[in-house]
Amino acid sequence: MLADRYGNDVSTSSQAALDRYNEALLLIRLYEGDPIAALDAALDDDPDFTMAWAARAAVLVQQADKAYDAEAERSLRAGFASGGNDAERMHLAAARDWLEGRLHKAVTGFARLALENPRDLLALQSAHVGCFFVGRQAELRDWPLQALRAFGREDDGRHAVLGMAAFGLEECGDFARAEDMGSEAVALEPRDGWAVHAVAHVHEMRGDTDRGIPWLRGNIQAMGPENGFSYHNWWHLALLHLDRNDHAEALSLYDSRVRPVADGKVLMEWIDASALLWRLHLDGVDTGNRFAALADCWADVTADGYYAFNDLHALMAFIGAGRMADTERIVEAVRRSAAGSDDNGHMAREVGLPLAEGFLAFANGRHDVAVDNILAVRGIGQRLGGSHAQRDLLSLTALHAARRGGMRQLAEALVAERLAHKPASPSAKRLQREVEASPVVRAAA
Template sequence: MIKDSHGQVCSGATADALAGYEDALAQFHCYRGNPVEAIETVIAGQPDFAMAHALRAHLYLSGTEAAGLATARESIALARRHGRTEREKLHVAAAEALADGRFDDAGERFDDILLDHPHDLLALQMGHLFDFYRGLSRNLRDRVLRVLPAWDAQRPGWHAVQGMLAFGLEESGDYARAEAAGRAACALEPRDAWAHHAVAHVMEMQGRTEDGVRWSRDRIPHWAEDNMMAVHNWWHLALFHLDRDEHDEVLALYDRHIRGGRSTVVLDMIDASAVLWRLYLRGLDAGMKRWSELAEAWSGLVQDGIYSFNDIHALISFIGAGRRDLMEQQMTTLRRAAADKRGDNAAMAAQIGLPLAQALVSFQGGHYADTVQRLRPLRYIAGRFGGSHAQRDLLDLTLIEAAKRDGDLGLVQALSAERLFLKPASPIAQRYRMVALSGRAAA
């Protein structure tokens, strides 16, 4: 009976296959290398290895892409065929739930695994990822806290636990402890891109742009090459420069790194849409060439409708590119998703995705009062939509700009007060405050 480094039984494994599996898993923890290729090599040599199939399924599901579902289901079937232990069967159940769009059920199955196997880092990481995709700030922290007593610095993978804890603490507003945990994880494993990004999130939320630029640039050798989170970490650097009004640098980062590789990975395209929309809100012309290229990259996914967070960022690219045809198709997809009775994305689409899409279309059409009316109630429930606080700030930025253009200076002043409390040095927050104060004084 073969057991992994944490004493967990692995049905169908051999010593060599297990070593390859743990290497692929280590790559996944850091988002480095090519864990899919690594685990497929393992499977080719040992096709009866249940957890190898489970890992492959989880990897294809982790990107929230419709294109990966068929492959994931193939791996789920093989993991079910070869799985013998209760832990392996629960991994199958969790993966099947994700493939069906039952994100909440999957989260519970990962919890079930961790209750008896707190060292199952694959269950912890997948649960953590889908807490993030569901916007569950509390559980991003608490899922890690529930297993933390079983861990210590001598166990392999401790850096990954600390990195996930750091992000959970940051999303819960515990910035000091989040930064400490993230820095500790990076000290243990400098290539841990998730831990690096957790510290960047702390600095973003606190408006520490100088620290953020230094943290990101000093660590480029660790996260920028051969890393699945490279684009996202370039995005974080772009946000620091954007908050300092360094727009030329933002566009340079966009051209060289965020869209330099013309990635068609959904998570990368989300970051690209988010950068261009923030520039668009400032009235800055990013150029039709950039918008059109991004819209074309998104166009093949316009009918997927499996995760509304993705759909909104696709819609943003279509708005920027002036692609009315694709905008209408994306709205149809969101309406279909909202009406669907299967899976958790239906509620996401109905409660947040579709109303937010309608608000963005109103903004593009110059209907700013309608935009404000639609966005104000959404900001309090936006967590149900998924993503991080930094990502969902796109909603608040759109709201304050719509309020300014509509002449609703009382709302502009109130929203700028929120931003300035958290980011007192933010130039854009200061400008919104001055616009509101000047306009109200003139009145």
């Protein structure tokens, strides 16, 4: 039995297969290149390499895209059939839970592996990604922090643990330590897009465009086309420009970096694209035919509700494109999801459905319903998954609904909250001026 690059026993005796597997582990932790191709090459050398099947399944289920389910299922079947050691079978079981909708059990399964063996960086990363999807913020922070004890200053992979810890710290509001650890990670590995991203989040949360924009533009090693996460860091850069009220630069980044291929098939890109266009839409910016092109992509995959966070982003694209029949169809899909007993059903019931109905109400000019629905769940919004920066859409949409609906006091309260978090934010100051100039239709309830 051989050991992987972190020292974990794996069930192959083929050095060639192990070399390709180790290459895949590097690509996975950098979100770079094509780890599936590297894993397939490992499996060509040794079709009974259980951990390679398990890693393949884990990468596929983490795409949050139904299109990969069949391949994930094939990987799991082959992996279980190949035997493997206890840890490998636990990886497979966790990926199986994920595929079958038991997200929390999957996350805990991966975390258990990482807690008992902090050198299992792949398990830690899978748990971290899972925590992001289901909004387990404290564990986004704490599981990487526990693993740091096993990664000394010179150890391969330390940057990735630091980057994960930085993001978790940021999501828990510990911005200073997040920035320190994220910066240390990037100094160790400039291609670590997740660590670059963690620090970008710190600047976003502080509304610090003076430091955020140079940070991202100065770390483009992690934002090239070979990095599978780069579109999201470009999206963050666009948000920072939006914070400066620079709509033109945000649109330019949308076209050149977030959606360089107008019909690109990566679902995660559609999420950021929807979110960016929605922000521009709220600000009254003409986004041309961009919503229409994006809605065409979403139309193929949203028939039956898969993940409430994605459904909400699809809904924004349909509203923006003026496709109200499709918007109603999404709300209906979320309604069906909310009746389910799996983890997505729970998320949809608690948060996804009130938001979908609230955004639909916003689109139909029923601003009071939009405000009521959004404010009812904004405080538990993390249960939908995603980051604070992504869910800032909820606050912004509620603010615009309050302003448009003449709920002046409520709009003023939401602006004051925004300025308290981001005192230097030009966009928050602009929103304050817009609210002050808006008519009062009725006092807030």
